[in-house]
Amino acid sequence: MQTIAFYSYKGGVGRSLLVANAARFLGMLGKRVVALDLDVEAPGLHYKLGRATDSDSKPAIAGGAVPYLVATAKGAKNPPPLQEHVIKLALPEGGDGWLQLMPAGPAPRREYWTALKQLRERLRFDEPSGKGLAALLDLHARIEDELKPDYLLIDSRTGVTELGGLATTALADCVVCLLVPNQESVDGTLAIVEALKTSSQQTRRDPIRIVPVVARTTGDLASEGRMSEGIKRLVEIGEGRTTDDKKNPKPFVLPHDSALGATDKIVGGDKKASAFSPLHKAYLELFQNLFPQARKEAEEVLFRLTAVAQLRGELTERRRRRFRFRDAFDPWEDSAIEEGVVFKSDRGKTTRYADLVCRDAKGDPLMIVEYITEGEESEALKRWKEHGDARCVILLHKSKHGFGQEIYCRSDRWEKFLPTDRHEPPTPIEFQIFENPGKRSVDGMLEALHRGNAELAPELVAEWQECMAALGMHDRGPGPRWRPGEARRILDGLAATEKVDVAVRVLRYAARKASLRPEYDDFDERHGGGALGAITEEELFAPLFWRLPAEAAIKYMSEPDHPFWTPCLAGQRLLSEEVMGLRYDPLRSALKESDSLAAQFLDENGEGDHDEGRALHVIHRRLFREGRSRLCDDPPPVLLWDQKLRKDRYWSGDLDDLDGETHERTKKFMAEATQLRTWLRGKISRNALVTGSLLGRYDSASGRVELYPAILDALGPLLGLQPRYLKNIVFIQLSVWAIAHQAHDCDGQPGFGFAVASAASPFQRESPAHIALSQYFVFRLIERLGDISLMEAFEKLSEKQPEPYRRWRSMRRVPVERMRAALLRARLGEAALGLPGAESD
Amino acid sequence: MDVNTLNALVSSAIWRAEQLEDLELDAASSAWLEVSKLEEELTKIKPAEDAEGRIARRGAVRAALKANDFTRAEDLAQRFAENGASRALRKELRDLLKVEANGLSERFPSASRHHKPGEVLRLAKLLLERGPFLLAA
Numbered sequence: 001m002q003t004i005a006f007y008s009y010k011g012g013v014g015r016s017l018l019v020a021n022a023a024r025f026l027g028m029l030g031k032r033v034v035a036l037d038l039d040v041e042a043p044g045l046h047y048k049l050g051r052a053t054d055s056d057s058k059p060a061i062a063g064g065a066v067p068y069l070v071a072t073a074k075g076a077k078n079p080p081p082l083q084e085h086v087i088k089l090a091l092p093e094g095g096d097g098w099l100q101l102m103p104a105g106p107a108p109r110r111e112y113w114t115a116l117k118q119l120r121e122r123l124r125f126d127e128p129s130g131k132g133l134a135a136l137l138d139l140h141a142r143i144e145d146e147l148k149p150d151y152l153l154i155d156s157r158t159g160v161t162e163l164g165g166l167a168t169t170a171l172a173d174c175v176v177c178l179l180v181p182n183q184e185s186v187d188g189t190l191a192i193v194e195a196l197k198t199s200s201q202q203t204r205r206d207p208i209r210i211v212p213v214v215a216r217t218t219g220d221l222a223s224e225g226r227m228s229e230g231i232k233r234l235v236e237i238g239e240g241r242t243t244d245d246k247k248n249p250k251p252f253v254l255p256h257d258s259a260l261g262a263t264d265k266i267v268g269g270d271k272k273a274s275a276f277s278p279l280h281k282a283y284l285e286l287f288q289n290l291f292p293q294a295r296k297e298a299e300e301v302l303f304r305l306t307a308v309a310q311l312r313g314e315l316t317e318r319r320r321r322r323f324r325f326r327d328a329f330d331p332w333e334d335s336a337i338e339e340g341v342v343f344k345s346d347r348g349k350t351t352r353y354a355d356l357v358c359r360d361a362k363g364d365p366l367m368i369v370e371y372i373t374e375g376e377e378s379e380a381l382k383r384w385k386e387h388g389d390a391r392c393v394i395l396l397h398k399s400k401h402g403f404g405q406e407i408y409c410r411s412d413r414w415e416k417f418l419p420t421d422r423h424e425p426p427t428p429i430e431f432q433i434f435e436n437p438g439k440r441s442v443d444g445m446l447e448a449l450h451r452g453n454a455e456l457a458p459e460l461v462a463e464w465q466e467c468m469a470a471l472g473m474h475d476r477g478p479g480p481r482w483r484p485g486e487a488r489r490i491l492d493g494l495a496a497t498e499k500v501d502v503a504v505r506v507l508r509y510a511a512r513k514a515s516l517r518p519e520y521d522d523f524d525e526r527h528g529g530g531a532l533g534a535i536t537e538e539e540l541f542a543p544l545f546w547r548l549p550a551e552a553a554i555k556y557m558s559e560p561d562h563p564f565w566t567p568c569l570a571g572q573r574l575l576s577e578e579v580m581g582l583r584y585d586p587l588r589s590a591l592k593e594s595d596s597l598a599a600q601f602l603d604e605n606g607e608g609d610h611d612e613g614r615a616l617h618v619i620h621r622r623l624f625r626e627g628r629s630r631l632c633d634d635p636p637p638v639l640l641w642d643q644k645l646r647k648d649r650y651w652s653g654d655l656d657d658l659d660g661e662t663h664e665r666t667k668k669f670m671a672e673a674t675q676l677r678t679w680l681r682g683k684i685s686r687n688a689l690v691t692g693s694l695l696g697r698y699d700s701a702s703g704r705v706e707l708y709p710a711i712l713d714a715l716g717p718l719l720g721l722q723p724r725y726l727k728n729i730v731f732i733q734l735s736v737w738a739i740a741h742q743a744h745d746c747d748g749q750p751g752f753g754f755a756v757a758s759a760a761s762p763f764q765r766e767s768p769a770h771i772a773l774s775q776y777f778v779f780r781l782i783e784r785l786g787d788i789s790l791m792e793a794f795e796k797l798s799e800k801q802p803e804p805y806r807r808w809r810s811m812r813r814v815p816v817e818r819m820r821a822a823l824l825r826a827r828l829g830e831a832a833l834g835l836p837g838a839e840s841d
Numbered sequence: 842m843d844v845n846t847l848n849a850l851v852s853s854a855i856w857r858a859e860q861l862e863d864l865e866l867d868a869a870s871s872a873w874l875e876v877s878k879l880e881e882e883l884t885k886i887k888p889a890e891d892a893e894g895r896i897a898r899r900g901a902v903r904a905a906l907k908a909n910d911f912t913r914a915e916d917l918a919q920r921f922a923e924n925g926a927s928r929a930l931r932k933e934l935r936d937l938l939k940v941e942a943n944g945l946s947e948r949f950p951s952a953s954r955h956h957k958p959g960e961v962l963r964l965a966k967l968l969l970e971r972g973p974f975l976l977a978a
Binding site for chain 1: 870878908909910911929945948949951952955956958961962963964966967968969971972974975976977
C-alpha cells in the first residue's frame with residue numbers, strides 16, 4: 001500500500017479537492033483506493049467525494065477516523081470493525097477499481113464535535129507512552145491489512161499540528177505539499193519540507209518523497225525574487241516536473257479555476273472532453289508523476305482528453321476556409337454533442353464507450369468519436385457497426401506528431417464503415433445532403449444543391465474560386481491546383497439549378513466579393529490584389545446570370561439584401577461590353593441624371609441643396625432596382641390586340657371602354673389552357689412568335705424588361721422546349737434590346753433611335769434591321785456562354801419567329817466588330833451620323 | 842549527596858508518584874521520571890554487584906517505564922548492562938522492557954505487525970521532544 005499525505009501549511013489551497021480528484025482518478029483507472037480524512041478540525045472530504053460519486057448528498061455515516069480513534073484510544077482487545085467507519089463509494093460507469101472513504105466523522109453534526117473533544121481528552125498524539133501514535137499506526141495498519149488498498153490518500157491537517165505531523169512523518173511514504181504563490185505560504189512550506197526531509201533520518205524510516213505543488217496560480221510564476229528562490233529550493237528538496245531543462249526543474253502548478261473551485265466539481269478520472277480544463281490537465285500531469293503505477297494510464301487519459309477536447313472544439317467552431325472568412329456549413333451545436341456515452345449492443349451483452357456522440361434533431365446518433373489504442377481500428381469499426389446506427393465513426397489515436405484521426409463513413413446502417421479521404425469531420429447538414437457523408441464531392445454537392453439545399457451555394461462558389469485562384473497562390477507555398485476543367489464543371493452544375501430560390505442564392509454568393517478573405521485575394525498582385533472577387537463576378541456570376549432560370553435573375557435584381565444594396569451588373573456588362581461593344585453603367589447614368597435634376601433646385605445664389613440631390617439619387621437607384629425587369633401576369637399586347645380585333649367588324653364604340661372590357665376577357669382567355677395553346681399553335685404555324693409584345697416586352701420609357709410567364713410556360717411544350725430555357729432566351733433577347741437602347745456608345749450617347757414596339761398600337765413595330773442585329777448579339781452571347789440547351793432553345797424559337805429573327809443564321813460568320821459598327825449606326829448617335837457635338841456649338 | 846539522603850528522597854518520590862497515579866493525574870509521569878532520576882543517582886554510588894545497587898538499577902528502569910519514557914528506560918538498561926551488570930540483572934532489565942513493549946503490542950496488535958514497539962516508543966519520544974514535524978530544536 002502506498003500512503004500519500006496531502007498537506008498544506010495554509011488552508012484554502014484546494015487540498016481536499018486534489019485528494020478527491022486523485023482518489024477518483026485512481027479508482028477509475030482500476031486501482032483500489034482508500035481516502036482518509038485527518039483534517040479533523042475542518043473535515044470536508046466527505047462532501048467532495050460525495051460529489052465525486054455523482055451523489056449530491058453527503059455520505060450518511062456515524063463513524064469515521066475520530067470516532068474510531070476514540071473507541072481504540074485505550075487499546076482494545078476487540079477493536080471495532082473497520083467497515084463501520086468507512087463508506088464504499090460508487091464510481092461512475094467505466095471505473096474498474098474501488099474507492100472507500102474514511103471520513104473524519106459525521107461533521108458538522110454535534111456528535112462529531114463531542115467525539116473530537118473525547119479524543120483530545122483520551123488520546124494525545126505526542127504522549128511519550130506512544131499510545132497516541134500507536135493508535136494511529138494501528139488504524140493505518142488495519143487499513144492496509146483488512147481493506148488491502150493499492151493507495152491510501154490522507155487529507156492532512158493544515159498548519160503545524162501533532163496529527164498533521166504524524167500523518168506526514170509517521171504514516172506517509174509521499175507527502176504532497178500544496179502552497180499558494182505568496183511569500184507566507186512559500187516560507188512556511190519550505191520550513192515544513194526541510195523538516196520532513198531530515199525527519200526520516202531521525203525516525204529511521206525510508207526517505208519520504210516530497211512533491212511541492214503550487215496551487216491557485218493565475219499566471220506564470222515569477223522567475224526572480226525571494227518567493228521564486230523559495231519555490232526553487234522547494235523543488236530542489238522535493239520533486240519537480242520533468243522538463244527539457246533538467247538543471248532547472250519546475251514545480252508542479254495547479255492553475256486557478258474559479259468554475260471548478262466554486263462548484264467543487266470532481267473531474268479526476270473523467271473522460272469527458274467538456275471536463276477538460278487547464279486545471280484538469282494540470283491534475284493529470286501531477287498524477288502521472290505522483291502515481292508511478294498509474295503513469296502510463298494517466299498519460300493515456302491525458303492524451304485522450306486532449307485529443308477529444310481538441311476535436312470537440314473543431315466540431316463546434318465554424319471552420320476558416322482558405323479563401324473565405326468561414327465555412328458555409330453550420331457547425332455542430334453544443335447541445336447536439338453528448339459525451340461519454342455507453343452503447344449497448346442489441347442483445348445487451350456487449351457495451352462500447354464513445355467519447356463523443358453527435359446526434360440529429362430527433363436524438364439519433366449520426367457520428368461517433370472514439371479514442372482507440374493502436375491496432376484497434378478494425379475491432380472498433382466492427383463493434384460500431386453492431387452498436388449503433390451512426391453513419392460516421394471518427395477514430396482518434398496516438399501518432400508520431402501528436403494524435404491522428406481516421407474518418408469512416410457508410411451510406412446506411414447496413415453497410416460497412418469505409419475509410420474516407422476527408423480531413424475534417426462532417427458537419428450536421430452533410431448528413432442530410434449526402435447519401436454518404438464521407439464523399440464530399442463536387443458532384444455530390446451539386447446534386448444536393450439541385451435537390452434544394454441552398455446552403456451549398458457558398459460552398460460551391462468557394463470551390464470554384466479555389467479552382468480558379470491557384471494561379472495567384474504561387475508565393476504562399478503549395479496551394480490548390482489550377483483546375484479550369486473542374487471550375488467549368490462547377491459552373492455548368494450551378495447553371496443547371498432549376499429551383500428559383502436556390503438559383504437566387506447562387507447568384508448572391510457569386511456576386512459577394514466581401515465573402516473572400518482579403519489576405520488570400522492576391523490573385524492579381526501587380527494591381528494590389530482583390531482581383532479574385534472581380535474574376536468571380538465576371539467568370540462565374542455573369543454566365544450564371546444568363547444561364548440560371550430567368551426568374552432567378554429577375555428576383556436577384558429586385559430583392560435587395562439591405563436598403564443600400566445595388567445588384568451586381570456583371571451579367572449586363574458581359575453582354576454590353578464583351579459582346580455588344582457598348583458601355584453600360586446605369587448607376588453612373590442615374591447619378592448624372594439625378595445631378596442634373598438636382599441642378600433645377602439651385603437657389604438664387606446658384607447653390608444646390610445636397611439633400612434634395614441625394615434624395616433624387618436614391619429614387620433613381622430604387623427605380624433602377626425595382627423597375628429593371630419583372631415577370632408580368634398581364635396579357636401581352638399582341639394577345640390584347642388580337643382579342644380587340646375579334647370584335648364585330650362594324651363596331652364603333654369607345655376605345656377606352658374596349659380596353660377595359662378586352663383586358664378582362666383576355667385574362668379569362670389566358671386562364672383557359674386549351675384556348676391559349678390553340679392560339680399559340682396558330683402563331684407557331686405562321687412563324688409569328690414575335691418576342692416584343694408577345695413573349696415579353698421592353699418598355700423604352702421606363703427601361704423595364706417584362707416576361708410573360710403564362711405565355712412562355714404554355715409555349716415551351718408546344719415547341720418541345722423546357723419553359724425555363726425559353727424564358728432565358730426571351731430574357732436575353734429583351735436585355736439585348738434594352739442595352740442597345742440604354743447603353744452608351746463611344747461618344748457617350750444612349751441609343752435614342754433604337755426603336756421599340758409600342759403597346760399602344762398594333763401598327764408600330766420594331767425595325768427588322770434592329771431585330772436582326774439584336775438576334776446576332778443574342779447568338780453571340782449564347783455562343784460565349786457555351787450552353788447547349790440555351791442554343792437549342794434559341795434555334796428552335798427563332799425558327800418559329802418572323803424572318804428578321806432568323807437572319808442571324810446568315811450573319812453568324814460576320815465578324816463581331818462589323819456588327820458592332822452596324823449597331824452603332826443603328827443607334828444613330830451624333831458621332832455616328834457625323835453631326836457636330838453639342839459642346840462644340 | 843550521600844546514600845541515606847538519596848534513599849529518603851527516592852522513598853518520598855515513589856510515595857508521591859503512586860499517590861498521583863492513583864488519582865490518575867498527569868503529573869504522575871513527571872513524578873515517576875523524578876523517581877527514575879533519583880534511582881539513577883543511587884546507581885552511581887552503589888555498584889551493580891551490590892544488592893542495593895541492583896535494586897536501584899531495576900528501580901531506575903521501571904520508574905522510567907512508569908513515566909512513559911521508554912527511550913530513557915532503554916538507554917538506562919543498555920548503560921547498566923555495559924557497566925558491569927550481572928547476567929541475571931541484565932535479563933531482569935530486558936524482561937522489564939519486554940513486558941512494557943508487549944503491553945503496547947497487545948493493545949495495538951495491527952500496528953505491532955508493522956512496527957516494532959520500541960520503534961513506536963522511540964518515535965513517540967522524538968515527537969514529544971521535537972514537536973510536530975520535529976520542527977523544534
